[in-house]
Amino acid sequence: MTSKRSFLFLQGVCSPFFNALGSALQQRGHRVIKLNFNVGDQLFWHTSPSYNWRRGPGKRLTEYVSTLWEKHGVTDQILFGDRRAVHIDLVTAARQRGIVNHVFEEGYLRPYWVTLEREGVNAHSMLPRNPEWFLEVAKQLPDQWKPSKINNAFKVRAWHDVKYHLGGILNPMLYPGYRTHAALNAPQEYMGYLWRFARMRSYKKRDTVLIQKLWGSRRPYYLLPLQLNGDFQVRHHSSFNDMNELMTFVAETFALHAPKDAILVIKNHPLDMGMTPHARDVKRITERYGLKDRVVYLETGNLERLVKYSRGLITLNSTSGHVSLAALKPTIALANAIYDMPGLTHQGPLESFWYQPQAPDPATLDAFRRVLTHSVQLNGGFYTGDAIELAVKNALPLIEAERSPLEQLLCQTPAGLCAIS
Structure with missing residues (x-):
């Protein structure tokens, strides 16, 4: 029987994925709480309880979250992207207190995968940069399997994004001081997309000629x-x-x-x-x-x-x-x-x-690919219903495990590689 844990959800992807994952963890007997940083976060979270972080003079995010860690006996944090401004300090502080960080990100492999690693992704991944390690570890793994195909309909993703950012209209009133991690705000992004979309047909026509000329040369x-x-x-x-x-x-x-x-x-x-x-x-x-x-x-x-x-x-x-x-x-x-x-x-x-x-x-x-699909890639997606259901199903055993698949592989190799475990 898996020991019951206490999960704090931080900011997620613009979709119902975190809510579905939180609900599944609750159904398995775990405690689940959510910290919202803006109205969009609230709109996609229906699994209670949740808390709302509002910046203000003299208020520090890490100190506030520390009170949540203590109050709810938090053992794990779940977040999307470890480099968002609201996450950077919380990831470090949680690790220092022995709280496990589960970091989701878009898939390293596409299109039917998402990434789930502990403590960090991309440049902060625990994945070694040693080809000999991958060659040796792969010998212990089963043959690479084909992932289930999922619907990655762009219009569904776009609708989630619009819903999330429409809520942002209320941010100045309900979450004063909130700053998006994105380089541009939503209205600027949407105007840019509309302008580019309007010209896409002419782009494709021009580029088709350029590509055929390139190959023909x-x-x-x-x-x-x-x-x-x-x-x-x-x-x-x-x-x-x-x-x-x-x-x-x-x-x-x-x-x-x-x-x-x-x-x-x-x-x-x-x-x-x-x-x-x-x-x-x-x-x-x-x-x-x-x-x-x-x-x-x-x-x-x-x-x-x-x-x-x-x-x-x-x-x-x-x-x-x-x-x-x-x-x-x-x-x-x-x-x-x-x-x-x-x-x-x-x-x-x-x-x-x-x-x-x-x-x-x-x-x-x-x-390399076999180790990735065995350890840090989940078959599933963040946006459509079937894709979310599959991602949640595949994420649960990895989140509940004492050690992640990657940590288990690291601990089977020379001493020192499983220090973060």
Whole structure:
């Protein structure tokens, strides 16, 4: 019988997922409480009790949450994203008190997975960066299984997002001082999406011509998929401030070191809201480095097919790296990515990537993906009903376990790797 625990839910994804997970934990006899930081948090939480954090002079979040930890005997915290401003100090303080942090995030692997790790995700993951460890551990695991397909309907996700942010209209009155973790507020984002959506048909028509011309030329090309400027992977886990800095750095080394017949293809992120003038920045950069006929900028395009015919992919630390590795294409990560290790990514500087890119080793890649799906990836999703139900079902045994699957694997390896357990 699983011992009963006390869970404090912090901020979640914009969907009913946390409410469904909290309800399931309650039904299994655990104590569940929720801390709301804004009206959107309240709208998606129907499992009582909950508390509302309102900033004010002399009030400190960690001190307030400490009273909740004491009052409810909290043993575990559940949160989405460990780098949100409202989470950073609480994760550290909870760990110091022996409270376990369960951190959800979008899946490292897509599209039928979500991430669940203890204490941190992405650059703060407990996953080693040692290919030998993955190869050794994978020998103990069953063959990789195919996940159940789920409905990831964008319109459902969009509706949850709109509902969450409509509630934000009341934040100045009910949660004075609340600041979103996003780079832009909801009205700015929605205006950007509407503007970009209105032009999407013309983008696709133009890009189809550019892609066919690119493939028809048979010139070698390298792919640089952009990330969102507001992504925590960019803001907290890289040395670049934004995509403009990244594009400038890549273009400069491309101009100096890449084969003269090669092309650099820069592709915008599919969820970019159109507020950053990437096309204008690309034009300025190409003129600066004399790359007028050697750079192609795309707003759209199928990433998998673009990767398939490329010489390799350059990224900071995005999930596009997983797509490139799965296609066994040379991949270089310019920031702290969980997959950046010998046997997977190019380990030299970007200058050497253009002429001697290192392709991933199939055995290392297979071991890496098998360990991920066994330890830190859950089949399911955050937005549609069936996807949430599947994610909750798969999350419960991992949350209730004394040690997570990753911690169990770490503790089967040389001493010291399971220190956080």
